[in-house]
Amino acid sequence: MEEFKFNMNNSVKVKLNDVGHAELKRQHDVVAANIDYNIEYKEVPVDKDGYSSFQMHDLMHTFGHMMVMGCKTPFETLSIKIAEVLLKPVK
Template sequence: MKYTTQFECMDKDCNTVVLGTHRQDGIICPRCNGPVLPKPFEQHKKIGRAVYRCLCCDHQDEVQVTKDEYSEVKVCPKCNGAFVDLWKIAKYKKKMNYKVNFNEPVKVQLTEAGIYILKQRHEELKRKIGRPNLEPVDIKIDDEGYSSFQLWSLMNVFGNHMSLGCVPPFKSDIIICNGELTND
């Protein structure tokens, strides 16, 4: 069937296009029931959507692209870094191995569950040493939302609270501060 007419919804938020073989009166938008404007049929290129993430600044956005315009890598609109299609990002991320000492500092972004665990441990300590008037726990969080721990301490404090299906005490990304890059 060859289309000769298209009817475009006049509501800019709806933007629906209805295709037809001839001009008809009394057509309304099937989505919003608003008025439509008849126009000559235009062959549109198929538009798809791709989600891109920047490898530098982690900016993520959904981008409309045609098949002709699609590229696995684009320029990030925020930092001019590599803006990579999420379906293809694995081949652009370089995996690195680090040698880490248990005494090295690591940074994590605590969740509400993690903050609750730290406060409960502090209350338990106050009870054990018999000092109920001890100052409340001061959880230090930097400007980017990270708290620092020595690796062994992070494991000691939160290890019992980590299992499949648990409410995680911190987000899954861990920053290793002084790790030594290996050649493996």
């Protein structure tokens, strides 16, 4: 198996489902309530194929608690798109 290095600051793409969109809204509402400020929620941008981009570390931080057996997944599939140019062979 060939191995690759990947920087956690690089962007990846996932297709969020309703659970994922609801989780982003929930987290937004928690922050807005904690700072006692009414901030309008804006959904994450979606490309023409339905994918949203996140830095890998942000994706893990935002949805990691949901990525355990028994939880509803926040993604349509468990596939993550990574641009090939971002992968560097391990030497």
